[in-house]
Amino acid sequence: MDEQPRLMHSHAGVGMAGHPGLSQHMEGTGGTDGDGRKQDIGDILQQIMTITDQSLDEAQARKHALNCHRMKPALFNVLCEIKEKTVLSIRGAQEEEPPDAQLMRLDNMLLAEGVSGPEKGGGSAAAAAAAAASGGGAGADNSAEHSDYRAKLSQIRQIYHTELEKYEQACNEFTTHVMNLLREQSRTRPISPKEIERMVGIIHRKFSSIQMQLKQSTCEAVMILRSRFLDARRKRRNFNKQATEILNEYFYSHLSNPYPSEEAKEELAKKCSITVSQVQTRGSSGSFTICTLFVQVSNWFGNKRIRYKKNIGKFQEEANMYAAKTAVNATNVSSHGSQANSPSTPNSAGSAGSFNMSNSGDLFMSVQSLNGDSYQGAQVGANVQSQVDTLRHVISQTGGYSEGLTASQMYSPQGINANGGWQDATTPSSVTSPTEGPGSVHSDTSN
DNA sequence: AGTGATGATTATCC
């Protein structure tokens, strides 16, 4: 071998036709005899053309001879030029590729989860979500879980970074290796820097696709970790007594329409010291999203509605208790306030005014006899909205109010529904067994 | 350990 690795150089204005580049080089290397040069070129080309027909040994020998030929550098350059003009121009156009959206999503997620990016105590959003989800108004004795979660997350983080580093290292090593190989090969075949660049690009793309798989599996690992730690069902905590009371109070005082608005939920959550819960939900696409809602309150009401509806009898006692409580509270409010609404006619303001009492009068009495005290309380200060509902509840126990269309229209859009609505669902047992004790006729199939 | 209560999740419906 007589030369350094010879990379292709681009020659402006050098084309194939007429081979001016070759003639230039010829002048630099050849003698003054034009016929002799032509003869040389003819010989070389002839040898190159027939080299494939020869045996391996012969070809090797011929290659070596050609390599040592004085015309070789010139011919090499010409071949490089030709190759550059043809091959690269064809491929060059289709190399642009758009930034990968999927990769960006993964990157964002890893960043949000605290896996990639700067260390911040084991994942910011996730840790916060964990805190909120498992905190749930039940106290803050979940630090052990947190540290466990953080430990696992940082484990994932560590593995991720180690793997990433490995991939990068491997990528670099492989790239260097390929570059060296190409440089080596450039002695015997025309390889341009551009070509090497392109090859490096291909390698990088291959490795980044591997990286993407790493990112994907890391994301999955984090999701699994999250679902395990944040799945509050696994670590369910009952609300404390106070919270339950507050929720129950609201429920029974809005029995006609126990669907708290978002504002009401917020208020209740605050009252109950229920933290804003961030929950993980899986969308239709299977991806996880974090939504911030007063889920716990919603869950509570959802459960309460369904369980109340299923077995009113069982909840009757509780209902009466809260009805009384609410009524007493309202009484206190109204008696302390400046309002002069007379509570002397208990039925007038709250129930009789709103509900169709025509067919519930006697049943109404039966409620009085059932829980006289509580109902007495409900009769006082009946001008308060909550009392109306309270009374409606008491009446509902007798099966009376659901018949009252006006009441339904007034308080509960759902109550208007003839079938499957809230009121309708509450009535049957009350109607059939208004005076029965708790849990009398209902089959609780809830569990 | 057994069991009911209860908070959360899931599937389905509207």
Add this chain to the structure above:
DNA sequence: GGATAATCATCACT
């Protein structure tokens, strides 16, 4: 999207 019904998983009490 929210509500419901069914179900799961855990708590809490016995």
